[in-house]
Amino acid sequence: MTAAAERSVIYSTGSGPIRMIAPNHRFPKLPYALVALGVLCLLVGSYFGLFVAPPEHFMGNVQRIMYVHVPTAWNALLAMTFAFGCAIVSLFTGDWKWDARLEAGAEVGVLLAFLLCCQGAIWAKPTWGVWWDWDPRLTTTAVLLCAFIGILALRHFVDDPVKRATWSAVATIIAYVDVPIVYYSVRWWNSLHQLQSSPATVSSQFYLPLRMNAFGILFLMTGFIMLRARIASRRIATELAPPPADLVGELA
């Protein structure tokens, strides 16, 4: 029996929720601890980025936007990679918890990608003279954001949990094709956007705020995904629960 067929049987018999959806409550406080740790890292990293690190030679103080923009970019792609992994596991195993995790990863990925575009626009205005340009990096990022918004819309509008899980997993795998294109777009095409920033491409004085904020958003993102997966798990469990006995009696 395929994973999707097994999922259909579980759905139709109503025996699935207990097996599948046991939201991870082994560490109920872990997501909150991660969020708190993320906020702490972001506060320290932003303090160093805003007040301690020197201004960049050509861009001056505007370059300080890098300390939030680059970590947001890294983690947006990471969240979408997580959603991609969940989509594959969900398709092959038919386990509902991976469907819930897919939804969580996709939503947090959209949040970070949206934030990324906003930060990029704010940085672009003083450096490029425009808020937005249809350059390869920006265009592929916009396509990625729209594709993942489409996946969330698909999940919102499809009521059947089995179809929703299968269709959104396939859509996530297709949408994920754009992630490596986004990453390599600045190398493959002539782009206004600079090459990827890494410790090899920035001054050592910029390391600390960049890394602190990268870990800050990583912890925050992980906490958010865990909390969002719990919400999705509870909704799926409700959808899969067998109807009340009195309703079954009425229908019979």
Place this chain on the structure above:
Amino acid sequence: MNGGYITGGWSFVWAAYGWTALVLASYGISLILRLRKSR
């Protein structure tokens, strides 16, 4: 802009950091509210 060098620009920096904080905080609060509602 001054001879290829960008001067000032703190307003853009504060806008980027402020917007980031606002969006992340709003999403965090929405998660807590949705989590409570789902119980």
